[in-house]
Amino acid sequence: MEYLPNILFAIALVIGIGFFTKNVKKLSRNIKLGKDVDVSDNKQQRWKNMARIALGQTKMVVRPIAGLMHIIVYVGFIIINIEVLEIILDGLLGTHRLFAPLGSLYNILIGSFEVLALLVIVAITVFWIRRNIIKLKRFIKPEMEGWPKKDGNMILYIELVLMFLFLTMNAADFQLQQLNAEHYVKAGAFPVSQFLVPLFDGMSIANLIIIERTAWWLHILGILTFLNYLYYSKHLHIILAFPNTYYGKLKPMGQVNNVEAVTNEVKLMMDPSADPYAAPAEDAPEPEKFGASDVMDLNWVQLLNAYTCTECGRCTSECPANQTGKKLSPRKIMMDTRDRLEEVGKNMDANKGEFVADGKQLLDDYISQEELWACTTCNACVQACPVSIDPLSIIMEMRRFLVMEQSAAPTELNNMMSNIENNGAPWPYNQMDRLNWVNE
Structure with a gap:
């Protein structure tokens, strides 16, 4: 019975990480479609972009309030993970505050974690108010x-x-330290949670241990739950922002890629x-769609883009077509691409890894032609994205299909x-009449 908590913790950890690994494999498979x-x-420029945009958050602070929050x-998410490492080791080894021997450094770490936790609470409150009370326009679009x-x-x-x-766990721990409870060594600084200590006045050591252990277990189980929730959430960008910015487009924004088959035909x-009428060689590959x-x-980078979308709506708020009442929303393009990719993935899961035609496709079933032709190809959405997503490239590929495969360009364009x-x-x-305007 002495090791039962450690065994239960190890089981929870294996289940949590195992399920997350399974979803990561599914994610990788879908992107590789x-x-x-x-x-x-x-590569040097790509590493710089990842460090500057994903790690340095340079495109987030273009909008100062949202960027700062x-x-x-x-930063809170990154740094507090150090605390999570200690919790995991404590859970597996049966120790308590394993890193306490670090002394003054440990005090600084715990103190900084608490300050960050408070700042995160403030930032989250601001985000909630912006979404639900102020109701910023970009958060109340139809696709949201x-x-x-x-x-x-x-x-x-x-x-x-x-x-x-986290703060409740620390507050109860701090009170137990003051009461000289067994196993609760005096370690750590608690600049924020100490203000919660009065809530525990008069409680017995046994009850305080129950509160501290309950908060400890719920905290780590909550983190494991959050980890596995990522796959089903827009917060997948926590992980994918780094590869997405690395593989982001390096060419000038206005440069559109050419289709090799068309280029060869023109040449x-x-x-x-x-001889333009010569028959193709017998071993010539089948013309691509x-x-x-x-x-x-x-391509797989575009599918990675779809999974990385944060649904922040900066692209849509900058889109001139959307601003003038057109149906196009670059954010919706990415969300629709991800939704269709998820549908294809579930189809494969149900058919032993093979995709069985379901009579649906991204074009028309998810993204309408009206949306595609509303785009001005100005690249405002690409410029605005804080994680280097390129909605325009998907729009252009779908337009290319309409024009070259279906001859379905709008009458005005034809x-x-x-x-x-x-x-x-x-x-x-x-x-012959092109210069007649000069005579006027």
């Missing part, structure tokens, strides 16, 4: 109704509870020595293309 793309170039939560709104609030509630459990047409109509037609082909300009005037 995308086409291969070479992003091995300029996010940095507090982010239902689960996305609940998920955003759920994350705030979980983090709030975890911080209060063939411009080669006077080539132009553009994308479903998630499997996108007219413009015909005019450019016939008149050398987008307007329906004969080339």
Whole structure:
């Protein structure tokens, strides 16, 4: 019975990490459904981008209030994990405050953890007010109704509870230290939780131990629960922001990628020595599908983008099409891509790892043509994203499919293309009349 708590803790840890590992494998499989793309170039610049954007949070502080609050939560999350390491070791070894021999350094660590916990509580409160009372416009868009709104609030509630459990655990521990309770060595500084100690006045050592142990268990089990909740939440960006910024686009924003097959066709047409009517070689590969109509037609970086989306809405708030009442929301493009990818993944889970056609696709079933053609390709969404997501690349691939596979471009666009082909300009005037405006 002496080792029962340690055994139970080890079982909880194995289950929690095991389930998380299973979901990570599923996540990796889904992302690898995308086409291969070479992003091995300029590694030095990619590391710099990851350090600057993901670690340094440089694009978050463009909006100072949200940026500052996010940095507090982010730093709190990173640093308090040191405390989590001690809890895990204590749980496995049956010790209490294993790092206490660090002395003054330990006092500084625990004190800084508490200050950060308080700051996180303040930041979370500000975030909740912005979402639910002030109701910032970017948080009440149509795509944020239902689960996305609940998920955003759920994350705030979980983090709030975890911080209060941490402070309650420390407050009870501090009181037990003052009472010279067995096993509760005097260690740590408690600049915040000491103000909760009056709540425990008059309690017996036995009751204080129950409170301290209950808070300790709920805190670590809550962290393991939160870890596994990430896969189902927009907070997956806590993990994916780092690879996503590393693999982010390095080319100038206005540079659109060319389709190799089309480039080769144009080169063939411009080669006077080539026979345009020659039949392709027998061993020539089957022509690839132009553009994308479903998630499997996108590349794996674009699918990584979809899973990394924080649903912050900065892209949509900067989008001129959305600002002028058009249906397009770059955030929705990413959320729809992720939802469809999840649907495909569940299909594979139900069919022993094979995808069985379900009569659905990303185009039309999730993203409408109206949304795609509302885009001005201005790259405002790409510039605004704090974690280097590129919604425009997905929009362009789906447009490419509509034009090159289905000849389904809008009438206005077809007219413009015909005019450019016939008149050398987008307007329906004969080339001989192009300079007539000079006479006026």
